[in-house]
């Protein structure tokens with residue numbers, strides 16, 4: 001889809017594609033790609049024409065594909081209502097203090113050293129610890145999550161490891177859910193067990209699929225949001241200076257990172273009914289890729305799109321999706337990113353200096369999630 005060599009900078013290719021047409025079909029695979037802002041927005045939100053997942057909800061095959069993100073109306077509405085009861089913005093706001101404590105702990109050694117591997121020391125552990133704590137998962141099992149969620153994300157390139165990762169996670173969560181049914185606690189899994197809308201509750205497979213999704217959809221993405229922010233500020237020291245001078249601008253800077261280096265570059269849909277669009281014929285069952293990373297660089301929507309400008313008002317990026325599937329974790333991701341960047345400002349970190357030459361930067365696995373595997377940096381403070 002995107003050649004390996006271009007994965008850290010797919011933007012010139014997107015621009016070329018947008019110039020050709022808002023909607024293109026790969027002659028070999030038959031897969032459609034939407035590149036313009038308007039087309040991507042429509043593919044993401046027009047569920048009359050585009051299905052999420054394979055268009056059917058199979059509660060018995062667990063995994064992120066079968067969970068809320070792969071569901072369609074009317075099932076999606078019920079599921080969204082149910083999980084929203086447990087995963088509320090208020091529940092997230094209450095996590096602030098705990099998130100700050102995790103960040104303080106992660107930064108302790110790097111600050112003493114004057115350098116850090118941003119991914120391994122801060123941006124990977126942070127969201128995993130936060131979500132694992134929300135789910136009530138013991139600390140001892142957390143390393144295992146990295147292995148599983150990496151396998152699932154890499155599954156976009158290699159279906160075998162993706163499937164194994166999902167299976168291993170499901171088995172683990174099945175055990176935890178069974179335990180919680182016996183002893184309800186204060187954690188998110190217990191809230192999911194208790195959630196009820198119109199007399200309906202979530203089944204075990206539905207809860208398990210949702211937990212899988214939180215780990216996969218919530219971790220890699222948030223990791224890359226914060227890593228991509230540090231990466232961007234290492235290239236634009238004047239932006240970091242401005243944030244140090246005025247930390248109240250951090251939320252706006254995060255929105256611009258979401259647009260400029262969107263952690264999720266693409267989402268899939270399948271065509272639901274025969275349709276004609278942009279003079280092309282789409283047939284039921286055909287796959288459509290909504291290139292969010294391209295939409296967020298569309299010059300028709302964002303003037304001077306390849307320039308990082310945190311003063312864009314409005315900044316209507318669609319990094320968290322658009323429509324009924326709009327990211328449920330957006331408040332959590334924004335909170336973690338803000339607290340992490342505030343912590344670096346508070347510690348007087350000046351000017352990030354990458355310790356690896358650009359040629360050695362490695363993109364994360366798959367073409368959906370966008371970021372680097374490792375980002376070793378030093379700073380003056």
Ligand code: HEM
Nearest residue numbers: 068069217218221222225263319320321325327328329333
């Ligand atoms: C910067 C971080 C994140 C980004 C860029 C991101 C991006 C997205 C996108 C693009 C979608 C829409 C998918 C679609 O339309 O098919 C989505 C949905 C979702 N996200 Fe996130 N996400 C992030 C963090 C999180 C976190 C932290 C969580 C939870 C802990 C989370 C949970 C979800 C869930 C449950 C959905 C499905 C909602 C539904 O189908 O109704 N995400 N996310």
